[in-house]
Amino acid sequence: MKFAVIGAGSGGQCMAAHLTQLGHEAVLYDIDQQKLHTLQKRGEILLENKLTGAYRIACITSDIQVAVTRADFVMVVTTTDAHGAVAEAMAPYIRPEQIVVLHPGHCGGAVCFAAALQKSGCQELPHIAECQTLIYGCRQIEIGHIFVTGIKKTVLLAAYPSKDTELILKKISPVYPQFRGAASVLETSMSISGCLMHVIPTLMNTNRIDAGEPFDFYMEGITPHIAGLIEDADQERVAVAEKLGVHVKNLREWLKDAYGLQPDTLYHMLQANEAYRGSAGPKDFNHRFVMEEVTGGFVPLSALGQICGIPTPVIDLFIQLAARICGKDFLWIGRTVENMGLTGKSMEEVIDLMTK
Amino acid sequence: MKFAVIGAGSGGQCMAAHLTQLGHEAVLYDIDQQKLHTLQKRGEILLENKLTGAYRIACITSDIQVAVTRADFVMVVTTTDAHGAVAEAMAPYIRPEQIVVLHPGHCGGAVCFAAALQKSGCQELPHIAECQTLIYGCRQIEIGHIFVTGIKKTVLLAAYPSKDTELILKKISPVYPQFRGAASVLETSMSISGCLMHVIPTLMNTNRIDAGEPFDFYMEGITPHIAGLIEDADQERVAVAEKLGVHVKNLREWLKDAYGLQPDTLYHMLQANEAYRGSAGPKDFNHRFVMEEVTGGFVPLSALGQICGIPTPVIDLFIQLAARICGKDFLWIGRTVENMGLTGKSMEEVIDLMTK
Incomplete structure (x- = not known):
């Protein structure tokens, strides 16, 4: 072909x-x-x-x-x-x-x-x-x-x-x-994992990135509390999906399927994932791990949460943190309710549109 | 005496x-x-x-x-x-x-x-x-x-x-x-600096704290972007104070007076402050830099902001981040509008009460 x-x-x-x-x-x-x-x-x-x-x-x-x-x-x-x-x-x-x-x-x-x-x-x-x-x-x-x-x-x-x-x-x-x-x-839109695994650790390693200190993105960049924040945000994603009538795998289930990892805490699963070992952390914030994943991941997840009345406080706080650190108004440039053309649409109308 | x-x-x-x-x-x-x-x-x-x-x-x-x-x-x-x-x-x-x-x-x-x-x-x-x-x-x-x-x-x-x-x-x-x-x-309540200088760097060094990696709190824990977040939160504090009719020094002015430092960016002033050198970063989150400073600093600053209609988005995001990382509901245990006994009071009534 x-x-x-x-x-x-x-x-x-x-x-x-x-x-x-x-x-x-x-x-x-x-x-x-x-x-x-x-x-x-x-x-x-x-x-x-x-x-x-x-x-x-x-x-x-x-x-x-x-x-x-x-x-x-x-x-x-x-x-x-x-x-x-x-x-x-x-x-x-x-x-x-x-x-x-x-x-x-x-x-x-x-x-x-x-x-x-x-x-x-x-x-x-x-x-x-x-x-x-x-x-x-x-x-x-x-x-x-x-x-x-x-x-x-x-x-x-x-x-x-x-x-x-x-x-x-x-x-x-x-x-x-x-x-x-x-x-x-x-279902595919609500099954994303990149923004969870990239935005949060990048921002939570601001100290290393500023200091020009190289780090193994998944192995050193995701520590137990950072993994906890990722799981909190993941729960919000899963909850928005459920409300929209879509059952999606949580991150741990997805890691198991995508990489054949044994079920464990998210932190330990990531530590055990050899496919992730050796990925260099970003050197600055003008990087797809923030720029792309906030606009195309966190912002639309938050927007869909808004439409269906499911709060996304952890996702929202990282949108705000990204905006502050990057000096970009992600709620203006990202896939917001308005930018996705969903202004005024009810949850039912959004479901119709995306499942047609 | x-x-x-x-x-x-x-x-x-x-x-x-x-x-x-x-x-x-x-x-x-x-x-x-x-x-x-x-x-x-x-x-x-x-x-x-x-x-x-x-x-x-x-x-x-x-x-x-x-x-x-x-x-x-x-x-x-x-x-x-x-x-x-x-x-x-x-x-x-x-x-x-x-x-x-x-x-x-x-x-x-x-x-x-x-x-x-x-x-x-x-x-x-x-x-x-x-x-x-x-x-x-x-x-x-x-x-x-x-x-x-x-x-x-x-x-x-x-x-x-x-x-x-x-x-x-x-x-x-x-x-x-x-x-x-x-x-x-x-004026004293709005002139606080500890929460700004402690909460934000502690949370932004979650990776080091989790890893048990010792760090010089001010010298290594506050990198340029982290100093930027502190300045953003500080601007919110100063704005709430102004609205309450109190002129307070911003952090840089305060550092100059308290430590005799030359005016510069916050990052460079902190780097130049020998009184801060050698302060060990917290080893865990059950530390006054979060527990005390969120409840007695960020939560009441946010509450006063609410009362006088000045948004405090950066302060609020760090209250949320602290709550998630520490597993504590700081908006329940901290000095909220309600916990300070200010529920239903107008801005003018709060000013009267605190300046009487």
């Missing part, structure tokens, strides 16, 4: 190389000319650890038309805060029979992506799906050299509208048997 | 020894028999660094009647959260001509102490005053051995009611020329 991989971060590079390894055609797109130039010069992408080998990518381009035109699947592997720009760029070229998959969509991704395509003049929407999380665990050693810590055992995927989920799964399963169909994008 | 020093923590021990050095009679009281026994066995209190010498305390006792009866001044140097118990214990013995001074009162200390004395059956209140902060910078090396990092150059003191301030200052100035009269307890 033919894939466009949008975004040449560590996730996009890993996916393009892995798809090539599996015998598919991958076109890798990014707006960063410098990075593309380095990749082109290098000639191939090197995978190490759980995936191995060096793979020559069919095409590396900053021309979105070239990337999108031949693709069966358009895999969006950018940070969530770039989704609006990506949708706008591809709007003139995307066709109704193509499939766009967001890796991941975070909370409300597919709904927002569809709205952004329409706003950019796309008359007939493609099939759009969102994943609960990026299927790869990986980090970039240098451009074109990716260290793969793991491939998740199961990842939820849902289409918007949800009637398309079966069709998309059927097509993608031969490539990615790990994807499981979710009932709707409400 | 005769002093009762209530509380044999590092502050109380330092004060009892220093008063003895100055030629006054000090009776040192505590409820901790074990600690008193150690002090009695040792025979004298050793001061080191900015104050020096070994001093034999006139009387060391766990009998509040013995401590209070002969005193001209009853110096309360316990943690703020013990004020209720201290007031209750001394209520039967305290006389109207005596002077009780809270070192410090935190926010609303004298008002709450007077209410607690009355509630415990004290018919005729003594003179009651509160200080803005403890006049000593000190820490305990071991029981009976105190390392004195400094004596603050100026400390605000106000009586409740404020007409008593002059009388108290006149009597105490020969001993402590550092005390300056404040207009009222509203």
